[in-house]
Amino acid sequence: MSKYYISFSFIFIICLSVNGQIDLRNIKLKLKKTSNSSERVKLITEIINYYQNRNLSDSTFFYAEKLKYIADKNNDSLVHAKYYTLKAKTYYLNSDYINTEKFALKAIKIYRNNNLVEDVANTQLILGNIYQIQDNNKSALQNFTEALPYLKNKDKISGLLGLAAVHGQINNLEAALNYYNEAYKLSTTLNLEEYKFDIYNGLSAVYNNSGDYEKALESLEKALTETKKNNRYLAQVVCYHNIGYLQKNLKNFREAKVTFENGISIFNKISNTYMMASIYMYYSEVIAELGNISGAEDYILKSENLFNEINNSSTKPSILNIKAKIEGFKGDHYKAIDYLKQANSIKHIDDIEIAEKNKLLLANFYDKIGDVNNAYKAYKNYTQFKDSIRNSQNKQKIERLKLQFDISEYQQDLKTKEQELNLLNEAKKASNYRNTLLFLLACGLVTFIYRQRKLNKAKEFALIAEKKVITLKEEKLSSEMAVKNTEITEYAIHISERNRMLEYFTNEIKKIKAQSDNTEVKSQLQNLQFYAEENLDINREKIIYNSNIKNTEQSFISKLKEKYPNLTPKEIKVATYALLKMSSKTISNQMGISIQSVNNYRFTIRKKLNIPKNKSIDEYLRDLN
Template sequence: MKNISFYIIGLLFLFLPQFIHAQTTDTDVNSFLDKAEKELYTNPQQAAYYATKARAMATSSSQQSQALYIYAQAEKLLGDFDGCIQALYEADALVSKNENDLKGHIYNLMSVGYCNLGDYTKAINLSDKAISLFKTENDSLNLALCYNNRGIIHTYINEFQQAERFLKQALAINRSSKNLKSIASNLNNLCLFEGNIEEQLEWINEAIIINKHLNATWSLGENYNNLGKLYYYAHKYPQAIAALEKAYQLALNIGAKGVICDNYEYSALVYSAIGDYRTAYEKQTSLYALSKEIQSENKLRTVEQRIAQEKLLAQQQKEELQQQEYKIRLLRRNIVTILTVAALVAIIGFLLHQRFKRKKKIQLLNAQYRIEQSEHEIAKLKMQKQKAELENVQHALETSKQETTNFAVFLQSRNELLDKIQEQVRQGYRMEKQELIPHLKKINAFISQYQATNKNNSMTLQTIDEKMKEFLAHLTERHPNLTQGEKHLASLLRVNLSTKEIAMLTGNTPKTINMNRYRLRKALGLSSEEDLIAYIQSI
């Protein structure tokens, strides 16, 4: 069975190239457009080439406008803003009325182009059009792209608060959709102006990590430029120079002259700040020369584009003729091979489907087993937790019972003391005067002896007071206006002491204790039907 499967797969790969050569022109155009988009931030020059080739091969206005839009993006990255604007106007003329998505992208990129050319009013108007279109389509991702470019425009006119607001709106949308490429762009643009340096350093480093992952060379060059500028703001000049050198190498590798111009400008600022005026002057001179070169190239850009497009069209016509001849030769073989491969694909599909079903079934059984094991462990842990809680409650209950017993013994001993003293006083009533003084001394000695043995009882009271601290804290939180006497009475009632026992303990009469209980009930806001002790014990 395995040998048959390998044989079938071998036949499939043998005939697969023939079907690749049989693709339509529309598929070829889409392929070039995809290549251009992938190379856009890695190699803008190559992206411009692919976009030009796609436009030459395109048979519909929709494909032509899409190719022009990608070409305009590449020209912007290469620093040719005039060429970018021209391509966008051509794309706008070709795009149909119902293609709001592409039209919004065109207006959005136009706004950045006009911003770089210094026409900020036109840039803002175009940005508003793009935002309106994407709001109508309820397209949050492209709306975030508009907010990003709008933030750049406000940065150019030194409206940094407005810029930060738009950029953070874009960042929030892109983070929610996990759009890494756009997140990196937002983070980079939030570092175009001086703000909270520590926060901006975190942003730019996050952008660098993302663009390294995406292999976006142009974006990395811009990131390191902005990192160098942030270090310049923070007066960390060695780090600024190191970052700017990285940016220069990246921009030089892909011919991003706009990024190199920014690099010269920031480097001149850093070298001037550290007192190396010679190097700063050299950077400024290089900036001037490159800016002049870009301006000169822009004048020739239209002619070069027309010549390149004519050459590409001629080459494309030649390639299409060769492809047609080749397709005719392959047609006879394709008729037979299509039927053969279709049957083979059906067999392979059936086998793969059966294998996939078995694999999924095994995975499902394994998952169910793991779930059952997890549930068993959870139940076991719950039982252990409940057992520990029960033991803690039992321990607390035993402790409480012991303390209550100790307190009862303490009350009983005090009552016995008072009874004995009372009995001895009564005996003194019947004694003669000369017998009374020795009798009083005997009573005094008896009291002193009790006081000496009263330390354990004091410890019992102290323990009860400590246990009452948490209760008193909750009581004070609910009823902050209670007096100390009322709090003390509540503590005694909480341990189920009777009025008589409280009177003996505090040295007051039972009547006084009843009056105090009435005042406490009133202070707690309880009606006569409510149980005072039950309420206190619930706190």
């Protein structure tokens, strides 16, 4: 069964530390009476936290400026840092991530200058969250990882959830599960039930991406149970939405219908128009599949009107897809085609999956009405779009592999820096001992030997780290080769499918040509037949060529590594392409490097393999293979 992705984002909001219920009037009264700067800073901070908790931005900014006035007046950098942090939190709550980053970085700079590691960590938590929302996973990971050792209680749970979300986004599912489980254990230990919803919701996304739909649904049911404990109605609707969507995609339409109806039953307790519109949209699709066509028409209209109210055009392709399906159930294929043509004319579509479905559905409807030419054109558009999507997905896979490699390098750098810091501390201690006992030659000698041993250990650590980097690079090369082989296999299957389609059209053209008496029509059909047969021959050659590439690479790389272990992964890659008689320009395009770099690699390969001047690299490599 293919893997489905739940449309509603499984993004949790990291809880910002704010005070609970306070006597705001009493605090403002105290603020008026006191002239002590420290007391005023404390009271203003409580007021700002109160307003932040209620998302009252104007009041928050007003009192933040009072804090800035005190900081400027006393030239107090730490009060400035507190001001920057509170501003960053407010901008974050208003989804202004540019200003959030700007003020958070200012605060971190001051905290670091004063060695306030816990304040640095709490501010990095804000940065990590905005980077995760913006899909800047590398920066998010860096901030969450650096902050985690210094976070406590609620903030530590938020840090673990942040790391889990980042690893989930880059498909490092095992790491994501580990962090969610750590967050669950800590929230249970601290008896903080309010985090259970985010944990279960996040776990469901991880299980869904891994294809374990049973566990995904189980986690969503647990998340729903948590929302019912304290009447979090919007969170309940989100759970009903996600459960129903997953059930719908698994073709469990009756279960999905009941789930969506449970969500609709509490619409009177929420004000989120987007969520209501989204549930109405998918509910109409479900009841259409169950045969309630008039009901489906009513609910798709409700959904469309709500989306229009909030000026949301991103769901238009989905709306038109469902309308086309409804018309299909009614037997009005021409009206269904009109809806799908509208959907396919939309230039900017966020949901690639629905765009692909609309193109294929249009080809199917043309086929149902017997319009062979338009069916062929629509199917051709669909296959071209699908090819471009596959290429894009393969590029994304490679980017994820690169990101995972970068993360491994970053984690290794952190360990190395930790070792360097330990060595630096040890060196400082050694220096203090040496200054104290300098007049004793014997003690000086002992100190020298001690330092030498430390340096030797450092070299050993560096050597181990270098070996790990080489291993990671080799693993990366293997992964890239695996991706490429998979891509070639999929490409061959795709061409085979296309050949079958072209053969079908060729046979149909021959039949039509034989039956037609019109000379002009016969001439056009002859041209179309020639085009189809020519594409068949080209596609067969492509299958043979790509098969040769796939068969050649693995055996050749194994021989090359065995005979010349000193070759780097990139040199092996260039040698493989050279064996396939690729030009330097083609190799540079394949590897994303300059032609000069390819020529440099060729020179290095020639030198390492001792290739004679009178022999070309590809000739030598063919002999070796």
